[in-house]
Amino acid sequence: MSMPADERLGLDVKRAEQTLLAAKSSAVRAAGLTVPQYAALLLLSDNPGMSAAALARGCMVTPQAMTALLKTLDERGLVTRTPHPWHRAILETRLTPEGTKALGTADRRAVAIERRISDAFTPEERETLRSLLARFREAVEGGGAS
């Protein structure tokens, strides 16, 4: 329409993310996980007993999305959910041994991808990319209230 597709920087960002997602997805699938599941387990492994709401914030998704994700993880025996001793509104989530094992398998493969990415840039380039992406986000949100 009123703006050529090849001028839209958003498309480049989207494609980069899509490529990354596809690669990670195929990497963690070997452990029987999806990318969101992997992200949740990874965060959980550093914070045992975390609430679903906190997990959702950490993974930048809604609590509803996290609830659904944890439900399947629970059904598969990768995590356990037990009521908080004091605060009964909270369900503490923890990795099971199976969950830890799956995460380990997935993480090795996922880290290999991030390692490749990191190695493809010099430290200066990495900083440049981060900085440009940060400004990208600011620009997107800048006029959000319009």
Added chain:
Amino acid sequence: MSMPADERLGLDVKRAEQTLLAAKSSAVRAAGLTVPQYAALLLLSDNPGMSAAALARGCMVTPQAMTALLKTLDERGLVTRTPHPWHRAILETRLTPEGTKALGTADRRAVAIERRISDAFTPEERETLRSLLARFREAVEGGGAS
């Protein structure tokens, strides 16, 4: 685990894309559309009569995803799907007047976002960002066969 989260460049790309998606989603919702629907209609407006499969390739999604998307668009009367006169395996998809109208509304708001992004960078910076993102994709795919 074996790699600090703040060293993972993928996270920056993901957050940038997520921010963009959220902004576009909210912009396009005013026209009653979702981002994927907007993308499909936009591509369709430049290529009337396109097949669902071609549309899927253009939007970089699977034919199944596009079929589902077109089904709801069709049910809402934003597109029409008619059999190709000669090649009967093809359903030609076209915008209806309502579809054109919705696209116009959505596009104005979506372009405003891309415009803001574009304006936030100098031409050199834009080129740098594109180039870094291209290398990012190469790095991700580089060892895909591992």
Added chain:
DNA sequence: GGCAGAGTATCAAAGCTTTGATGGTCGTCA
């Protein structure tokens, strides 16, 4: 003519995600 291969459309199963709406739990403050 007839078969193989490529392209197209679509059903089905699983999962993720969002918005919207409930209902339970806890702490605080009047």
Added chain:
DNA sequence: TGACGACCATCAAAGCTTTGATACTCTGCC
């Protein structure tokens, strides 16, 4: 003690997406 606000978990409805499988159509080649 009781109301209010903050938080947590979850149901429901809609949509998007992927992988896997099925079926139909056209083209090219034998």
